[in-house]
Amino acid sequence: MDQNKIPQATAKRLPLYYRFLNNLQHQGKTRVSSKELSEAVKVDSATIRRDFSYFGALGKKGYGYNVEYLLGFFRKTLDQDETTEVALIGVGNLGTAFLHYNFTKNNNTKIVMAFDANPQRIGDEIGGVPIYHIDELEEKMNGNVRVGILTVPSKEAQGITTRLVEHGVEGILNFTPARITVPSHIRVHHIDLAVELQALVYFLKHYPLSKSE
Amino acid sequence: MDQNKIPQATAKRLPLYYRFLNNLQHQGKTRVSSKELSEAVKVDSATIRRDFSYFGALGKKGYGYNVEYLLGFFRKTLDQDETTEVALIGVGNLGTAFLHYNFTKNNNTKIVMAFDANPQRIGDEIGGVPIYHIDELEEKMNGNVRVGILTVPSKEAQGITTRLVEHGVEGILNFTPARITVPSHIRVHHIDLAVELQALVYFLKHYPLSKSE
DNA sequence: ATACAATTGTGAAATTAATCACGACGTTTA
DNA sequence: TAAACGTCGTGATTAATTTCACAATTGTAT
Numbered sequence A, B: 001m002d003q004n005k006i007p008q009a010t011a012k013r014l015p016l017y018y019r020f021l022n023n024l025q026h027q028g029k030t031r032v033s034s035k036e037l038s039e040a041v042k043v044d045s046a047t048i049r050r051d052f053s054y055f056g057a058l059g060k061k062g063y064g065y066n067v068e069y070l071l072g073f074f075r076k077t078l079d080q081d082e083t084t085e086v087a088l089i090g091v092g093n094l095g096t097a098f099l100h101y102n103f104t105k106n107n108n109t110k111i112v113m114a115f116d117a118n119p120q121r122i123g124d125e126i127g128g129v130p131i132y133h134i135d136e137l138e139e140k141m142n143g144n145v146r147v148g149i150l151t152v153p154s155k156e157a158q159g160i161t162t163r164l165v166e167h168g169v170e171g172i173l174n175f176t177p178a179r180i181t182v183p184s185h186i187r188v189h190h191i192d193l194a195v196e197l198q199a200l201v202y203f204l205k206h207y208p209l210s211k212s213e
Numbered sequence C: 001a002t003a004c005a006a007t008t009g010t011g012a013a014a015t016t017a018a019t020c021a022c023g024a025c026g027t028t029t030a
Numbered sequence D: 001t002a003a004a005c006g007t008c009g010t011g012a013t014t015a016a017t018t019t020c021a022c023a024a025t026t027g028t029a030t
Helices: A008-026 A034-041 A045-053 A067-077 A093-100 A134-140 A154-166 A193-206 B008-026 B034-041 B045-053 B067-077 B093-100 B134-140 B154-166 B193-206
Strands: A084-089 A109-116 A129-133 A145-150 A171-174 A187-190 B084-089 B109-116 B129-133 B145-150 B171-174 B187-190
Touching: A008 A034, A008 A045, A008 A067, A008 B193, A034 A045, A084 A093, A084 A154, A084 B193, A093 A109, A093 B093, A109 A134, A109 A145, A109 B193, A129 A134, A134 A154, A145 A154, A145 B193, A154 A171, A171 B193, A187 B193, A193 B008, A193 B084, A193 B109, A193 B145, A193 B171, A193 B187, B008 B034, B008 B045, B008 B067, B034 B045, B084 B093, B084 B154, B093 B109, B109 B134, B109 B145, B129 B134, B134 B154, B145 B154, B154 B171
Parallel strands: A084 A109, A084 A145, A109 A129, A145 A171, A171 A187, B084 B109, B084 B145, B109 B129, B145 B171, B171 B187
Antiparallel strands: none
């Protein structure tokens, strides 16, 4: 993997850049400077230039970046052509929000199936995604699903995780407050809504902002 | 503010620690070591000890930490007694998920009102939170609401943000893909579900995990 | 009482990330 | 054509965060 030298902090910003470049293109803009982009995505312009530079010289001095060229480049880099299949477990409100999200547009990921324990939801489709019973997990998941989105109640998290991992899932986006245990080759990203809110409040109280930052 | 020296990275982990300590207490445990805690929250034990050390010597060598003492300490530090009032804008699936979330238990935040543009939802209550029409934002929000959760469609984000800021909100948890512009004294935390998913996929492809990490 | 085991707190080192600042070079203007 | 300008790419610096590794201290067992 030749891109192993890209800092993780940079990698996390790539999808963000990608989306904004897309917006710019839709607005008909053909060129953009790191300064403009900086204002749009709220990332320091030097950081943006540095991020881009890991991929080579993508811009032109005195001109900026060509939107279309940059987009084409990112599309390849983010593997926008090769789609990763995703399964979503837990069709509650949060899960439903995900299913409605327009992931198909300009994206390298596709939720191809969803599972829930509630029989009322089984058989439905949301956003074009079929919903199966959780007992059918093993049966429906062929080996193609590489990522699982976990939007189940906390106490189910570990059990489902284990089943997902046994059926070939390599990455898990965990929205439950539970911290799950996985084999070392499985990647877990954890998003905890309550923690995000608490952290924001903590920052408000203890790190008051003034003119900058 | 005497806690200004606490690194932001540490501050972000505090709510997480707090929750797990709570769990431990409910399980009847009276002591815990940084090693145990490390396995539970998946944070290196040295990092945990370092984090705690910013608040002084909370543990005992050869023993670990007293759960109750630590909890009491965190309660104060995270201002668990002083509740911060929060308003939620946009009662779609994501917003509803938030309203159902059990924030009242052991928490320093409370969603006190929600707003939506859809007349069908107005007047309802979800999770004990009243839902008003978005036009009533100014009227219903007294000066006590300090945080806004933004779960509206992207294109509404900036407009609502401006209104929130004008009515005294100091922090915004932005779940829309839009990057919003605010005065410099307003704190914005941004959580972008699509970006999270894309980033995970990127990491899967470019940073394969092996035995550790 | 003594030795042993466990675990903290932290100085120092290592790693990772962000920012500054400027030379080089392409673009635009007249 | 030439001068003025804008913007990149990046070396160097600074800042932030994590990790190592161990002396000091406490609990526990005999």
